[in-house]
Amino acid sequence: MPDKVLVTRRIPAAGLRLLEAEGFDLTVFSEEVPGRTELLEAARGASGVLSTVTERIDAGFMDAAGDNLKVVANMAVGYDNVDVTAARERGIVVTNTPGVLTETTADVAFMLMLAAARRLGEGERMLRSGKWRYWGPELLTGPDVWGKTLGIIGMGRIGEAVARRARGFEMDILYTSRSRKERVERKTGARRVHLDELLRESDFISIHTPLTTETRHLIGEPELQKMKPTAVLVNTSRGPVVDEAALADALAELLIFAAGLDVYEEEPAVHPKLLQLENVVLAPHIGSASIETRSKMAELAAENLRSVLRGERPANPVNL
Ligand code: NAP
Numbered sequence: 627m628p629d630k631v632l633v634t635r636r637i638p639a640a641g642l643r644l645l646e647a648e649g650f651d652l653t654v655f656s657e658e659v660p661g662r663t664e665l666l667e668a669a670r671g672a673s674g675v676l677s678t679v680t681e682r683i684d685a686g687f688m689d690a691a692g693d694n695l696k697v698v699a700n701m702a703v704g705y706d707n708v709d710v711t712a713a714r715e716r717g718i719v720v721t722n723t724p725g726v727l728t729e730t731t732a733d734v735a736f737m738l739m740l741a742a743a744r745r746l747g748e749g750e751r752m753l754r755s756g757k758w759r760y761w762g763p764e765l766l767t768g769p770d771v772w773g774k775t776l777g778i779i780g781m782g783r784i785g786e787a788v789a790r791r792a793r794g795f796e797m798d799i800l801y802t803s804r805s806r807k808e809r810v811e812r813k814t815g816a817r818r819v820h821l822d823e824l825l826r827e828s829d830f831i832s833i834h835t836p837l838t839t840e841t842r843h844l845i846g847e848p849e850l851q852k853m854k855p856t857a858v859l860v861n862t863s864r865g866p867v868v869d870e871a872a873l874a875d876a877l878a879e880l881l882i883f884a885a886g887l888d889v890y891e892e893e894p895a896v897h898p899k900l901l902q903l904e905n906v907v908l909a910p911h912i913g914s915a916s917i918e919t920r921s922k923m924a925e926l927a928a929e930n931l932r933s934v935l936r937g938e939r940p941a942n943p944v945n946l
């Protein structure tokens with residue numbers, strides 16, 4: 627009997643081809659996010675699940691799948707949607723897709739930094755609504771990005787890729803991380819500081835930590851109060867790392883200049899106050915959404931799943 631494998635969303639063809647070639651008994655959901663009941667029903671008896679960030683893979687899901695479940699291969703580098711402890715207790719391997727999305731996500735962080743500083747969203751809205759009347763000496767001016775100080779919170783793979791881009795913009799780089807990154811320091815001139823110093827000294831702040839119990843609301847009202855009034859905050863990590871209500875208040879009161887966001891606390895909902903503000907650029911969680919990268923992520927997730935079901939060690943386990 628072939629192993630039963632559930633793919634929770636339609637994924638790029640490269641990933642599906644690999645699973646088909648292995649001869650799995652495949653159930654592939656559509657582009658839509660499946661409802662919880664539908665998902666639990668489809669998971670019953672599965673040996674492998676290829677999930678995405680929109681599915682909550684918790685103890686309830688694992689129990690609904692049953693004793694056959696050996697692997698949850700998340701098509702993302704972040705895996706806060708998977709209860710890794712519950713998986714470990716049940717002997718289920720969890721894998722993710724690090725590395726293949728690093729440069730693509732760093733591009734989006736930089737794009738948001740530039741767009742928020744140079745007021746691209748505001749300008750586009752003005753133009754499209756027919757309100758752009760002429761070139762103006764002070765129309766839509768914002769701070770330069772080049773030559774400024776960038777604070778990176780979480781100097782991992784994506785943080786480092788953002789730091790490399792910042793070098794091209796002649797920026798000084800400060801960072802926080804749980805551990806020191808001497809190689810990155812040599813390569814980019816980045817300097818490790820305490821979060822307080824980073825918040826006070828940076829012109830731009832970009833967040834690249836995973837979502838964990840330590841990083842939930844890492845940036846809230848007290849941290850926003852410490853930032854420069856000219857600061858621009860960018861978040862491409864996970865929504866709950868920033869207190870969204872506190873950020874909306876800070877932007878409305880011009881406590882900081884602007885923000886660029888790709889992720890939200892309750893996706894796809896966005897804090898209603900943010901939707902009303904001109905000084906925030908809002909992207910719909912597209913950090914890794916290049917054609918090439920999504921294809922690589924699907925392929926890597928499928929390879930990880932296949933390895934576990936073949937009895938091999940997967941390339942990217944997070945709980946072995
Ligand atoms: P990574 O290489 O594991 O880097 C994460 C970094 O965060 C590490 O350097 C880690 O420090 C640091 N860190 C962890 N806890 C911290 C804390 N409490 N304070 C300060 N730094 C802390 O991961 P990555 O590949 O760069 O990805 C980072 C995150 O980006 C993912 O977890 C995911 O949530 C998010 N992401 C979002 C998108 C998107 O579409 N928007 C795309 C890809 C990834 P140490 O190295 O010292 O442990």
Ligand code: GLV
Pocket residue numbers: 679701702703704705727913914
């Ligand atoms: C996307 O958000 C990821 O974590 O890969």
